[in-house]
Amino acid sequence: xxxxxxxxxxxxxxxxxxxxxxxxxxxxxxxxxxxxxxxxxxxxxxxxxxxxxxxxxxxxxxxxxxxxxxxxxxxxxxxxxxxxxxxxxxxxxxxxxxxxxxxxxxxxxxxxxxxxxxxxxxxxxxxxxxxxxxxxxxxxxxxxxxxxxxxxxxxxxxxxxxxxxxxxxxxxxxxxxxxxxxxxxxxxxxxxxxxxxxxxxxxxxxxxxxxxxxxxxxxxxxxxxxxxxxxxxxxxxxxxxxxxxxxxxxxxxxxxxxxxxxxxxxxxxxxxxxxxxxxxxxxxxxxxxxxxxxxxxxxxxxxxxxxxxxxxxxxxxxxxxxxxxxxxxxxxx
Amino acid sequence: xxxxxxxxxxxxxxxxxxxxxxxxxxxxxxxxxxxxxxxxxxxxxxxxxxxxxxxxxxxxxxxxxxxxxxxxxxxxxxxxxxxxxxxxxxxxxxxxxxxxxxxxxxxxxxxxxxxxxxxxxxxxxxxxxxxxxxxxxxxxxxxxxxxxxxxxxxxxxxxxxxxxxxxxxxxxxxxxxxxxxxxxxxxxxxxxxxxxxxxxxxxxxxxxxxxxxxxxxxxxxxxxxxxxxxxxxxxxxxxxxxxxxxxxx
Numbered sequence: 001x002x003x004x005x006x007x008x009x010x011x012x013x014x015x016x017x018x019x020x021x022x023x024x025x026x027x028x029x030x031x032x033x034x035x036x037x038x039x040x041x042x043x044x045x046x047x048x049x050x051x052x053x054x055x056x057x058x059x060x061x062x063x064x065x066x067x068x069x070x071x072x073x074x075x076x077x078x079x080x081x082x083x084x085x086x087x088x089x090x091x092x093x094x095x096x097x098x099x100x101x102x103x104x105x106x107x108x109x110x111x112x113x114x115x116x117x118x119x120x121x122x123x124x125x126x127x128x129x130x131x132x133x134x135x136x137x138x139x140x141x142x143x144x145x146x147x148x149x150x151x152x153x154x155x156x157x158x159x160x161x162x163x164x165x166x167x168x169x170x171x172x173x174x175x176x177x178x179x180x181x182x183x184x185x186x187x188x189x190x191x192x193x194x195x196x197x198x199x200x201x202x203x204x205x206x207x208x209x210x211x212x213x214x215x216x217x218x219x220x221x222x223x224x225x226x227x228x229x230x231x232x233x234x235x236x237x238x239x240x241x242x243x244x245x246x247x248x249x250x251x252x253x254x255x256x257x258x259x260x261x262x263x264x265x266x267x268x269x270x271x272x273x274x275x276x277x278x279x280x281x282x283x284x285x286x287x288x289x290x291x292x293x294x295x296x297x298x299x300x301x302x303x304x305x306x307x308x309x310x311x312x313x314x315x316x317x318x319x320x321x322x323x324x325x326x327x328x329x330x331x332x333x
Numbered sequence: 334x335x336x337x338x339x340x341x342x343x344x345x346x347x348x349x350x351x352x353x354x355x356x357x358x359x360x361x362x363x364x365x366x367x368x369x370x371x372x373x374x375x376x377x378x379x380x381x382x383x384x385x386x387x388x389x390x391x392x393x394x395x396x397x398x399x400x401x402x403x404x405x406x407x408x409x410x411x412x413x414x415x416x417x418x419x420x421x422x423x424x425x426x427x428x429x430x431x432x433x434x435x436x437x438x439x440x441x442x443x444x445x446x447x448x449x450x451x452x453x454x455x456x457x458x459x460x461x462x463x464x465x466x467x468x469x470x471x472x473x474x475x476x477x478x479x480x481x482x483x484x485x486x487x488x489x490x491x492x493x494x495x496x497x498x499x500x501x502x503x504x505x506x507x508x509x510x511x512x513x514x515x516x517x518x519x520x521x522x523x524x525x526x527x528x529x530x531x532x533x534x535x536x537x538x539x540x541x542x543x544x545x546x547x548x549x550x551x552x553x554x555x556x557x558x559x560x561x562x563x564x565x566x567x568x569x570x571x572x573x574x575x576x577x578x579x580x581x582x
Contacts, residue, residue, distance in 0.1 A: 053425045076428040083426075087419040089349070091356045103345040104427035106338060148423070 004029045004156055004187040005050060009059035012045050012211075019045045021211040022059060027156075027189050032182050034202035035191040035213075036304070042211040043191035044084065047158050050189070051081050064155060077105065080149035084161040086141040090134030094125055094144050097133055098151055105152035112151075119147035123177075139170035146177060157181060159190040163197060175201060195301040205300070209308045219300050226298040226306050229256060232267040232276065235291040236283055248286055252278040257305050268302055339436075342429045346437025350411055351444060364407060368400040368453050375517050376461070393457040394543030395516030397450045397471075398478060402510065402536055404449030405479045406503055409442035409486025412576070413499040416490075431580045435573050439483050446479025447472070470546045470554060477561040478539035484568025485535075491575030515540045535564040 005027035012020040020042040027033040035043045048054040050061045052072035060067055066074040088097050095116060102112035120126040123143040128136070133144065142162075149157060162178060163171035178201060182188050192198050198205045199219045206216040215222060236245060245265045249258040252275050257268040269275050272295060283290050354360060375396075376389050415421035424434055454471070457463045465471045485506060493499035512518075513527060514536030520528050531537045542557035 051426055053422065073428040073430070076426060079426070081422075081426040083419060083422055085419045087423040089353055089420055091353045092349075096352070100345065100349050101423070101427075104342065104424065104429055106341075106428070 002029045003027065003062075004064060005033075005189060006062040007046070007050065007059070008061075010046065010049055010056050010061055011058035012042075012049060012054065013057045019211055020049070023208070023211070023213045025206050025213055025216055027187060028204075029187055030182070030185055031203040032178065032188040032190065032201055034198040034205040035189070035208050036193070036195065036198040036205050036300075037191075037208035038193055041193075041208045043193075043208055044160055046208070047081075047160055047189065047191060051079055051158055052076050077152070078155050080152065080154035080157045082146050082149045082157065082159040082162060084164055086145045088133045088141065088144055088148065091132060093130045093132055094120065094136075095129045097144065098148055101148040101151045107152060115151050115153070119150055123147045138166060139173065142166060142170065142174055143177075146174070150181075154186075156187045156189065159188065161192060162190055163192075163194070195299065195304060199300045207304060207307055215303070215307050222300055222303040223298045226268075226302050228270050229268050229298065229302065229306060230270070230272050231296040231298060231302055232269065232272055232279070232293065233261075233264045233296045234267070234279065234283070234293045235264045236288040237291045245283075245286075245288070248282055249279055252282060255279075259305070261301065266296070268305065339430055339433045342433035343437035343440060346424065346429070346434060347440035347444065350408065350438065350441035353411070354408060354441075354445060364404065364449065365400075365452060367403065368396050368449075369456060371399070372396045372453070372457065372460075389457075389461045390463060390547065391519075391544070392517070393454075393461065393463040394547055395514075395540040396457065397453050397475065398514070398536055398539035398543055399511055399516045400453040401446040401450035401475050401479045401539065402482045402507065405442045405446030405482035406486040406489070406507060408445035409438060409483050410490055410496075410499050410503060411441075412438055412487070412490035413493050413496050416579075417495055425580060431577050434580065435487070435576055438487065438576075439480070439569065439572075442483030442486055443476065443479040446482055447475050450475045450479070465543075465547055466549055467546055471543060474539060474542045474546065474554070474558060474561065477558060477565055478535060481535040481561055481564035481568050484565060484572040487572025488568065488575050491572065491579055510534050510536045513537075535561060535568075538564070
């Protein structure tokens with residue numbers, strides 16, 4: 001399979017801050033490749049360099065055979081970028097927004113008209129095409145942003161956190177759109193901090209942490225890298241707040257990692273037979289009641305924890321807490 | 334990239350900016366209300382009963398120059414809003430050269446400056462009967478002035494990291510320029526060293542040239558025009574450098 005994107009030793013410094021640290025990966029033609037990592041891991045910086053919007057401090061990115069540093073315009077012509085935040089002009093209608101996108105890619109009037117009709121139809125926005133975009137719902141915004149990125153029919157679609165901030169129904173719709181676009185033959189590079197999304201959507205995934213790609217494989221192969229570690233999921237009723245079960249469970253012997261997932265406490269250990277009685281006893285002693293307990297298959301999140309030593313949720317939450325504390329100190333919240 | 338295609342990119346960017354500005358009727362009305370309000374306020378001189386026609390003839394060219402300044406700088410500052418809302422990224426992600434982006438933004442700024450100034454001119458004419466002998470000369474001076482103000486707006490947009498900072502920076506330049514640029518008071522009547530400060534401002538040359546056109550002078554218009562041309566070149570080169578820096582980080 002031919003490589004559509006090749007990243008070699010790509011590096012980005014912001015002043016003294018090393019945002020992306022000599023990363024290497026390839027995206028093969030026709031695949032969905034994911035960059036999975038917590039907020040601030042360097043995902044967006046990486047794709048901005050690949051799209052020719054940010055100059056790399058070192059290393060190269062080759063897209064569709066063109067070096068981004070040498071031929072940024074050729075690269076941009078072949079990429080459709082869907083940023084994490086909708087970048088549409090709110091004071092203009094969907095049709096005018098799409099027309100402007102077409103103009104920026106040098107499409108003539110007739111082609112623009114045809115393509116606009118096509119994407120409006122595809123994304124079910126035709127009946128609202130003349131409404132100002134500022135009156136659109138979040139989901140419509142997202143669909144229109146993807147439509148604008150497809151107006152020049154790019155070979156490669158680069159999507160930054162495609163479902164971030166969307167409700168479950170819209171997120172599902174966007175995921176279906178991504179799979180359909182890939183079926184049509186488009187290569188898709190996406191970033192996400194949602195493990196579930198990377199697991200469900202991508203053919204291969206690169207785990208990025210603190211500016212470095214620390215593992216790259218198919219989601220299945222990454223899950224197999226848990227090296228004998230198995231997972232135990234416990235649903236606990238009553239007692240202390242769910243979050244507080246984490247330090248309590250860590251008291252048990254042979255527990256490698258504890259975190260919350262979908263309302264359950266998930267414990268990673270190489271020796272489940274020994275820890276099951278210990279954790280049940282801990283729950284009991286702390287006033288809780290085990291509602292259900294099950295041994296689970298290793299997930300991509302388990303692999304992430306195994307590789308990075310921390311949960312992607314913890315990382316995102318700690319950043320969120322940091323931002324909230326800064327906002328509260330500055331009097332903005 | 335072919336020159337015609339690069340020019341078309343600039344035109345699309347300018348058209349899109351202006352389309353957004355004119356789409357919001359409130360935006361247009363508010364931006365014109367300020368100079369109209371200033372025109373009315375200053376048309377009454379202390380001690381005079383009713384509008385002072387002689388002073389209005391002095392005032393209107395200044396207000397026209399000032400309106401070009403506000404129109405151009407405001408329009409160019411859309412770059413900062415575009416950056417903060419992420420819409421600037423959409424242009425950066427497209428196969429459009431940095432030069433085309435700068436030229437497009439400049440075209441939008443200068444066009445807005447010219448349109449705002451000419452509308453004020455019409456209002457001045459309708460309300461106070463002030464007319465200019467040579468409308469083409471007025472157009473040329475307003476165009477040159479608008480380009481130099483657009484250059485200033487581009488510098489501000491490149492330096493400011495967010496809209497609030499841009500507003501503060503632009504007010505820091507616009508308001509002193511408005512009061513020192515000879516719009517409301519003759520520069521010769523200013524105490525020293527203010528006339529020297531005034532001579533460093535492009536608005537001074539714009540108001541002086543517009544008054545000279547009204548008075549039928551030619552030499553002063555040409556000299557002021559040359560000064561504005563120099564300002565245009567200087568601010569636009571500097572503005573392009575600053576903007577280029579943020580686009581090619």
